[in-house]
Amino acid sequence: MNNNLFKILFQFVGLILLQVVVFDNIHLFGYVNPYIYIAWILLYPLKSERGLFLILSFIMGLSIDFFSNSGGINAASLLFIAYIRLPLLTSLLRKVDLDYLLFNVSSMPFTKLLSYISILVLSHHIILFSLEYFSFSNIEIILKHTVLSGIFTIVLLFISVQLFSPRK
Template sequence: MNKTLYIIFLFVFLLLLQGLVLNNVLFLGYINPYLYIVFVFLYPLKENRFPFLILAFLLGLFVDAFSNSGGIHAFSTLFIAYIRPFFFRTIFKKTTSDYQLFNLRHESFDKVFNYTTSLTIIHHFILFNLINFSFYNFSNVLINTLFSSVFTLVLYFLGSFIFRRKLT
């Protein structure tokens, strides 16, 4: 599949999945999966960074439109998109010259797990801090961050296991 078509399909699919399905899932009253951030994980690293940051912002903005949340998803998604190269270099021990050959599916599970978990927790922590916007409910922020991150990561790894293509 052409990379541009793949990026468009991934963007639209994750947006519609989040906006129409996952925003209506509220497990135990406060756990909500935010699977749309998978776009940040799967966007090719070798592509130009500026369009990626714009797409990440737009994805968050469209999720905000579905959620009526005033920009908090846009900021959270843009932030993890911006810091993604740092985690790439730190966790995978690769340089920017390795971007051309990098594929998340070819990396070991522990590195992928650390990468996705770090970005997910950061995204959710920022998101729930902006939702509460006070230190009065900081324990709720931590609980929501923890449980929603676990729920999001379980859905991500289940989906990546189910939809994995043969590598041969």
């Protein structure tokens, strides 16, 4: 248990630092920014307490907002995807596949893993950019940022999950 707690905290702090120091400074073509900290939501163990998970997700988003001076938009979008993660997994997987004690993201079939990552990333991005621009007159910019940053983030997260999550 302690080993798992240290691993979770290391991922938590490491992804915040990686996002703030490295990925917040990447601006491809003016629209593409990767949001790698979403990996923490994807990889957090299902067997852990949900309330703690939501609180930690909010704190992670708030930490990124603090360093990015973005006024809570990361906290709101990260909390939302943390909240929908379990219902999304239950709708994507059969009950037999979703054993809370043995579940591992890397054991998901390719199409379901891609769907899981894509839905969470695009949900996060549409909320993030909608709150950032906060106007229907900017809908084109919101959609452009969501799609372009979303594709880049999905590719990075898919590769990260394949490389760094333990095999079953």
